[in-house]
Amino acid sequence: MKIICFLPNYIGDVLMVTPTLRLLKNFLPYAEINVVVKKNLLELLEGNFNIDNFIIKSYDRFELLKNILKLRPNYAVLFRTTFFNSLITYLAKTKISVGTNEELSFLFLTKTLKIDAAIPFRTQCLMLVEELLRSLNINKSFDTKELKKIDFYSWNNQEIKYSLNKKLIENNVDINKKFIIISPCASRKTKVLTIQQYVEIIKLLYKKYKNNYEIVLVNSKEDEMIKKIIQESGYLIKSLCSKINLKELGYLFSISSLVISADSGPAYIAESVGVKTLIYFTSTLPEKYGPYSENVKFFYLPTICSPCYKNFCPLKTYECINKIKPEDIVSLVDTMLE
Secondary structure (H helix, E strand, C coil): CEEEEECCCCHHHHHHHHHHHHHHHHHCCCCEEEEEEEHHHHHHCCCCCCCCEEEEECCCHHHHHHHHHHHCCCEEEECCCCHHHHHHHHHCCCCEEEEECCCCHHHCCCEEECCCCCCCHHHHHHHHHHHHHHHCCCCCCCCHHHHHCCCCCCCCCHHHHHHHHHHHHHCCCCCCCEEEEEECCCCCHHHCCCHHHHHHHHHHHHHHHCCCEEEEECCCCCCHHHHHHHHHCCCCCEECCCCCCHHHHHHHHHCCCEEEEECCHHHHHHHHHCCCEEEEECCCCHHHHCCCCCCEEEEECCCCCCCCCCCCCCCCCCHHHHCCCHHHHHHHHHHHHC
């Protein structure tokens, strides 16, 4: 039995699918689980024993189609449902294909589920697998508590530990202190605080914790926003931006006291390794991405227009961001560090 699973395109979404992949493999241990994933996200899944094979999602759609046709999968689960992904499963002649009802997927899939904005993403993923099992005449309902545990492997081996420790020293991070990590960036502007808000948070944290903690900034790249945060905070913060990979990031989080993050991929890496994690939500709804493990707390101040899930504020006010006070974030940090 060959099952092909199309994964999402973002770090956090990929990690949130892993509990469902685990449940699927546990229930069908002899099934061959093949996942279609972007090359830059493969690092998140290496060492995951619930996955048998990887198919790299190529920009060359013909190449991707050729690889999937060669695989000849029996069944398909689309954790990311697109017109093209749906078409591929049809051309591959899968017996059963399950996804959400969007982008005309009903033309090609054997079963589509209606999108319900009230259903958490992790639960939606689980529902797709339950629907596949029902199509196989297997009536199985899983406990959603199982979705709390995100699977992220290979971040704590000796090679990663040595590599990260070397980079900490190279970037003047005092390894004799504890770490508070700030991950400020996200894929949408509506998820990110202003530069001034970050600067105020850093200054407040530094004033309180400078004797015992290093405050470290992380991001996949050192863009203009990052540079301004560092400069305007008076260089009170250390930066590993663009310096470490995802596995090193996982190990860094694991040896830290606290991670403060926007609703973005690093927040879910932090959740997976068990560090205390504070996620602040603005244009997205916290409940949409749960259930969270016990190490996660979130900060959310609802507005009349949120959640909107937009890249840019339709009203151009960014009220959901601007109403967040840095001192409130720091107050919650104080509680979590007690």
